[in-house]
Amino acid sequence: MNQDNKSNKSGSPAQKPLRSAQWFGTQDKNGFMYRSWMKNQGIPEHHFHGKPIIGICNTWSELTPCNSSFRELAESVRRGILEAGGVPVEFPVFSNGESNLRPSAMLTRNLAAMDVEESIRGNPIDGVVLLVGCDKTTPALVMGAASCDLPTIVVTGGPMLNGKHKGKDVGSGTLVWRMSEDYKAGKISLQEFMDAEADMSRSTGTCNTMGTASTMACMVESLGLSLPQNAAIPAVDSRRKTLAYASGMRIVSMVNEDLCLSKLITRDSVINAIRTNAAIGGSTNAVIHLKAIAARLDIPLALDDWHSYGHQIPTLVNLQPSGEFLMEDFYYAGGLPAVLKRLGDANLLHKDCLTANGKTLWENNRDAPCYNDNVIRPLTNPLCDNGGICILRGNLAPRGAVLKPSAASPHLMKHRGRAVVFESFDHYKTRIMDDDLDVDANSVMVLKNCGPKGYPGMPEVGNMGLPPKLLKQGITDMVRISDARMSGTAFGTVVLHVAPEAQEFGPLAAVQDGDWIALDAANGSLELEVSDSDIDKRLAALRAQQPSPKTGGYLQLYIEHVMQADEGCDFDFLVGCRGAAVPSHSH
Template structure:
């Protein structure tokens, strides 16, 4: 594999007239109307005379705490656009916040992507700045923009400052999982648990662990869709505003050069992202989101690619939940450029991939320093030697399942145990607290009907809390299997994204209490020790019992059109790049 091909350069001159001229560039009735109504905002005439119109796609919302500072961030972007000679136009899109939105922000990721795509395509925009932060806002906005293929740059909101609890640094999300288990185990009181709320989230920004938000910020930077250092600058650091300002300037140049998102999102840059995900100990959610993004650009990406290109990559970033530190420490240690430098030096990057600033990935990062080898480990001293997402297949997951080795317990990576089955998340909540539950440390907890269609929306409930009676006995991890997802801030030996899901009568639906299940991560296998004939018979019985219920609205659209986890959970009718042309736009 040649990873040092001849350096690609961005085009240096505009290849076509400004797209916005179709609205503002004509001296007729249509041009009159478009310009006139825009002028009611006080926009001067000369802004319509050949200046690039730059959209600022904003996911600000007070219901999305991670993105609550985006009004201010958008102003920095706006000033940069103006300095570079562009005309900024800010517009809102659906903000699917992870922390408040029920039943799951994943349910509305595709809704947000549809909003973004149609907002970009239908409006007089030459280029777009995507303001992203909270988990699903990043993939949703990139997916929507990819289907339009205009010049695009991403500005992430940045992580919150380190949490501080009893004199120690604590990670957002990860602290919740750990303290909740400690409370159920009787190690801490309810008051001690509640007192940690304000300690965990003490500034605006995304989770400060290597959760999904930080992971996707790193994915964006490794894909070349943002400027260097975008992933890790803390939300409240003045350098975040500076990066936003410079990004505003840069998008004007990208329009002038006709440097579109399709020139940045390539098969090679996707492989770079897979390797980066392994090196940072990134979230399993990246598997689904990158697949969806790739499909919008009509680029091949499979679970086998994660196995081929990511499985043997060492985890270098020592961050919670896999390690010790937090995103603030990661930035001070050198941020993602230091990681990309180490991967590149080891021959593990496609170095010539073009990035948003017009330089190649390697030109941006080949001199990147690292200031702390404990936070960002060297290749020969990794946190985990094989940190890439583990892809599992077998008769329990014919189309695949995933596991995050850096967050798992080594002694459970090869395991055989009896299944304890929960038919739904409500069933799990009812059953798990019962001390009479026939479960021990060797049992395998199995959760069904929490996949894309089953919940619906594929919630982050795959890291099921352990039975209190086992927690009190000192058990801290068990093998858990589901068709659900897991928060990137969570940890444990958790098998996720089992496909096909139980709701679609995948073999997971056939598992019963007492069945033996064998997990072997080295072999990449996940097997239900039940005969094929018995599995088929059980599934036939379930099909006969199934009832069809119409829900109506967006939920009905979702259930009918969402694809499985291995396909990226996009809607089947949204796959592909439809471009920016507006059908039937003449008046």
């Protein structure tokens, strides 16, 4: 059989004309100039004829410490591409790391996605390797690549090694939240708190808890966008470089097979990711990011799908902040393949979804071993019976809100209490320290104006620290409600992503001190015990007095075009797949 007529499992021809040939394949003035300019880097003539040009999309930055190892990681990818007969071309894109970037990396997720999309579409590349790490770089790069729909593979930077503090393993992020509360409660001194700084982050890599970075790495692997074991190999483990090398080799074959993103990200693979998120005790941020990724490929995904497909899935992965262990332990126990094996054995996966290595998800994982049943628990002994993201609706959240059951306190999952309201995060920071604040353990803390438009950028402040006077009484959790997000490393009975947000005059904006609020997670309800007419009157009064400030610049673009949390917080004009076609250019 003629090789050109062979097909792979995706049903596509094994060969197709290289996209880069539009730049480098002509014997005319344009081809001359494109090749000549590239040759100033020492690229030999034969690399422009029949070899796929592979982009290495790099989010390396010293201001994104999670991604600080990516120079070296990119070299491993580069060597793999060369061995497989491709031509590597590395290019930078905006690196939006959560640890340093103010006011929130979520504000620039869409900016980074625009950078990625236009960099891919406008340049002579046939396939792309996405180097991702800190949590927003993963969805940003996948979103941008999805709108181009070229052959794409993801390489994650990997998590940090376990933190070590006073002889115990400690989790990045989670340690901060716990020790900060202990300090405010008077349990530890300021010096003890500060001494833990160096203990938490002792190697390069992303957070070593099941925070958003690790969650999104698991989402990528469950979607089939990476090679197996991509999610959990520690950043400093030599096997991370080996995987990067193999990914560089594989992307060349993916170009030859025309295995583009739309053949990997499907409705079924997204449902697999929802179920995986439940099994790993993943971050609530995955709700927003998966919606945005799906929408780039016009895949229908509703907030209620998280309830329909994920709510009854048990949490199997015993990792902080929901459980005990850390990502290093997770990898040694078998990593995500062991989780997918257990879900598949229970028929909780769409097994025939195609993955980046050309095999189905089940072919990759059906024989995956588990080496530690305490880290990755069997379905008969889960960490949490119903671990999927809880979707809440009611007159306080008409378009929905989310809660993470595996990180919440069971006794607060059905609760009724009086509202203590903070009109903004600055108001919260001032008011929470007041010893005369009218608040008790049964109160419901409500934070407004921290949503997509309200902050703007929807920061990770929804897990509000408790009032110091209650911490000193031994109170460790309260119901908290906001239109904000929270870090995947955080914990507590925290209701997030309330939609519509307060800035858009959702009912959240109408909550006042002393209002009664009822939460019933089992029934998915979140109710403000105020009549509809009174809510409408309050909102009308707010509309009459609220100005519409003009900020200019990217902030103005963001406020005018960002969609609500239930829609994925993408820009309205970025939804959909625009493809990789680009008008020809004549010099």
